[in-house]
Amino acid sequence: MSPQPGSSGNLADILERVLDKGVVIAGDIKINLLDIELLTIKLRLLVVSVDTAREMGIDWWEHDPTLSSRAVRPAPPPEPARTAELAAENARLRAGLQSLNARLKEPDAPDGF
Amino acid sequence: MPPMASEPDLPPPADLTDAAVYAYAVLLRNEAAERAARELRGVDGLPVRILRGADTAAVVSDVPADAFTEEAIAQRLDDITDLERLARDHHQVIAALAFHTAVLPLRLATVYLDDDNLMRRLHTDDGLFRTTLNRLEGHDEWGVKIYALPPAITPPPEDRPRSGRDYLRARRTSRDGHELAHQAAADLGARVDRTLAEALLVTYVRHHRPQPAALSANPGENVVNAAYLVPRQHTRSFQDRVEVLAAGTVGVRLEITGPWAPYSFASPSLPPSPSPEQAGTAAPAIRGATL
Numbered sequence: 493m494s495p496q497p498g499s500s501g502n503l504a505d506i507l508e509r510v511l512d513k514g515v516v517i518a519g520d521i522k523i524n525l526l527d528i529e530l531l532t533i534k535l536r537l538l539v540v541s542v543d544t545a546r547e548m549g550i551d552w553w554e555h556d557p558t559l560s561s562r563a564v565r566p567a568p569p570p571e572p573a574r575t576a577e578l579a580a581e582n583a584r585l586r587a588g589l590q591s592l593n594a595r596l597k598e599p600d601a602p603d604g605f
Numbered sequence: 606m607p608p609m610a611s612e613p614d615l616p617p618p619a620d621l622t623d624a625a626v627y628a629y630a631v632l633l634r635n636e637a638a639e640r641a642a643r644e645l646r647g648v649d650g651l652p653v654r655i656l657r658g659a660d661t662a663a664v665v666s667d668v669p670a671d672a673f674t675e676e677a678i679a680q681r682l683d684d685i686t687d688l689e690r691l692a693r694d695h696h697q698v699i700a701a702l703a704f705h706t707a708v709l710p711l712r713l714a715t716v717y718l719d720d721d722n723l724m725r726r727l728h729t730d731d732g733l734f735r736t737t738l739n740r741l742e743g744h745d746e747w748g749v750k751i752y753a754l755p756p757a758i759t760p761p762p763e764d765r766p767r768s769g770r771d772y773l774r775a776r777r778t779s780r781d782g783h784e785l786a787h788q789a790a791a792d793l794g795a796r797v798d799r800t801l802a803e804a805l806l807v808t809y810v811r812h813h814r815p816q817p818a819a820l821s822a823n824p825g826e827n828v829v830n831a832a833y834l835v836p837r838q839h840t841r842s843f844q845d846r847v848e849v850l851a852a853g854t855v856g857v858r859l860e861i862t863g864p865w866a867p868y869s870f871a872s873p874s875l876p877p878s879p880s881p882e883q884a885g886t887a888a889p890a891i892r893g894a895t896l
Contacts, residue, residue, distance in 0.1 A: 503689055506692050506693065507692050508813060509696070510695050510696055513869050514868050515712065515872060516712050517711060517715060519717055520717045521716040
């Protein structure tokens, strides 16, 4: 058996557990934990930027053992159509994220917490 | 950030505003785990200590209060690099403790202003924590993720469509292949659930949302994302059964992760563990919950 419990999990496995599972007991500091949907958007943003960066020949993290897990793997170069599609999606996600962030920061949001 | 005690112009910090208490987990008081905890480093590389209640104890780090205000935490969670660091630091402490004893992992960024407030919370929930911890003792959480593999997309040259009808047929075959793989993955998931329950190898199962394809480095679409609470003596049998089932299924990929601390089973609201009599009946002893 592995001496490092949970070591086989990737970042998504870990985030899923520490953000979405576990015991919720009220702390003194109020935090708005990320909605898992929002998290997914953020992670997709990350992945999209990773692809874009790789396409530009930036791949330093793949040689850094602390950053390169099995989560990052060389992918075939994306087709131009796919790249445009990703860029559009990236812009859409960023806009969505911004508006979600704005809503989270609004103290008197009508549908607030 | 270093304390700025030498600045004569600044008023001395009011009591308890300069430090906060970050809590990772609750466990039953246990010498080995407490010794292990003292060796650990937690969030931001800070030392870890034990805060003892009557029967339970909390595992905590003293953190600079200004780094863990509501706003500061929100900012950290908002940055994927900071979020990953915080999540891994948090998880590492919990994983190390789970090696020694049953733990209740607390959700990321559970922060108290001082020890007293956390102690009060421990005291209030003491009974619930003890019950849950006793239920989890001797168990590990294991993840099973099942992926539908994409059907081969490049047909051999001689199969190139010569007419519109051929093209549509090829498209349909490809789509059918995709649906078949998806169905095979879902069926395998159900078979894994059933087999493990009938063999009494798992205590609970929870089905999590499938992970988005963008998060996976490997090909395939995540169809089943299950967590099982497995008694430690069944670890080997659990893995063997799951692997045998997976090996007999075409078009899917199965991944086992773990052992994990029982993140998915730490909620005190889970139904009580099935009693031996119940487990002996024909009905599967497995308890499920879909999120």
